[in-house]
Amino acid sequence: PDITNGTSVFVTLTLARSEDDLKAVPGVSVRHENILFEAGEGIGHATKPGLSLSVGEPAINPGPRQLVHNSLLEAFGSPRPCRVRIDIPAGRELAKKTLNPVLGIEGGISIIGTTGVLRPMSEEAFKESLVPQIKVARAAGFDTQIFVPGKIGERIAASWGLPEAGMVQTSNFIGYMLEAAAEIGLKRILLFGHIGKLAKVAAGVFHTHNRVGDARLEVLAAYSGAMGMPGEGIERILGAVTTEEALPVIGEYGLEKVYEVIAARASYRAERLIFNKVQVGTVLVTLQGELLGMDDRAREIGGDFGWNIK
Incomplete structure (x- = not known):
């Protein structure tokens, strides 16, 4: 959701008296054409490469800069040198609810946008907001990245010693992020997360929100059945409410190898x-961080990262 809804945004315009008024200060201001944009209270600045901002620039993106430039040109009728300061007093706290810390935006929120027209939060916009993580991690030297659906996978992966700078949160849009990674040119990806999410990928479900596609228990039941589980066990799995509830059933029949098969199938898909x-x-794990299974490619990638498997 749009966390800035209802938030106060203050913009102060000051006409420049001389060229000295337009000198940029790293981390505080940036010049665009004849306008000096200044990051006021609650506006962050970039600390990592890979974004549309250079390291050290205030997080006022090129799109909004151009929109302001066009608006002032329309208002004045001709270019007028000026300073534009943007303040969002609540920005520092709001930034904690965004991906800014992962992307290297520190000190506050980002001023983003491309059209100047506010639309209700869309799924497409959310998906697009996730992709810069891949670019930032690649700019940091990670051609191999760890894709985690969310905080659970990220926390567990970090506890294994996998590099946080190489981690990317996909949310429910695993397929979209895989396609973005291929377009950007990554070499390898380690899908790392709870079996409840990644079992869906083994079934070819790449939008993993449970209201869109939910084949978790069916995957566990089908592959367990293929490995010899009798009908009574399969029925118990299909009758479970969560994957965590179904895991002990697999253990009762000694079919833990099924997790490796499911992991390999997810990678194949x-x-x-x-x-x-x-x-x-x-890599498939439980909510407690217990390793369930992985495929050979995961072992290779994890070994290259020097992980400490729990």
Whole structure:
């Protein structure tokens, strides 16, 4: 959701008296044409490469800069040198609810936008907001990245010693992020997360919100059945409410190997989605961080990162 809804935004316009008034200060201001944009209270600045901002620039993106420039040109009728300061007093706190810390935007929120027209939050906009994580991690030298659906996977992966700078949160849009990664040119991806999310990928479900596609228990039941689980066990899995509830059933029948099969299938499905442009490995874990299973590619990637498997 749009966390800035209802938030006060203050913009102060000052006409420049001389060229000295337009000198940029790193981390505080940036010049665009004849306008000096200044980051006031609650506006962050970039600390990592890979964004549309240079390191050190205030987080006032090129789109909004151009919109302000066009608006002032229309108002004045001709270019007028000026300073534009933007303040969002609540910005520092709001930034904690965004991906800014992951992207390297520190000190506050970002001024983003491309059209100047505010629209209700859309799924497409949310998906697009996730992609810069891939670019930032790649700019930091990670051609191999760890894709985690959310905070649970990220926390567990970090506890294993996997590099946080190489982690990307996909939310429910795993397929979209895989396609973005292929387009950006990643070499390898480690899908790392709870079996409840990644079992869906094994079934070819790449939008993992439970209202869109939910094949978790069916995947566990089908692969367990293929490995010899009798009908009574399969029925218990299908009757479970969550995957965590179904895991003890698999343990009762000694079929823990099924997790490796599901992990390999998730990787296969992911690679097929992106026409084998990127190599994919998969790690399945529980909510408590217990390793359930992984495929050979995951072992290779994790070994290269020097992980400490719990």
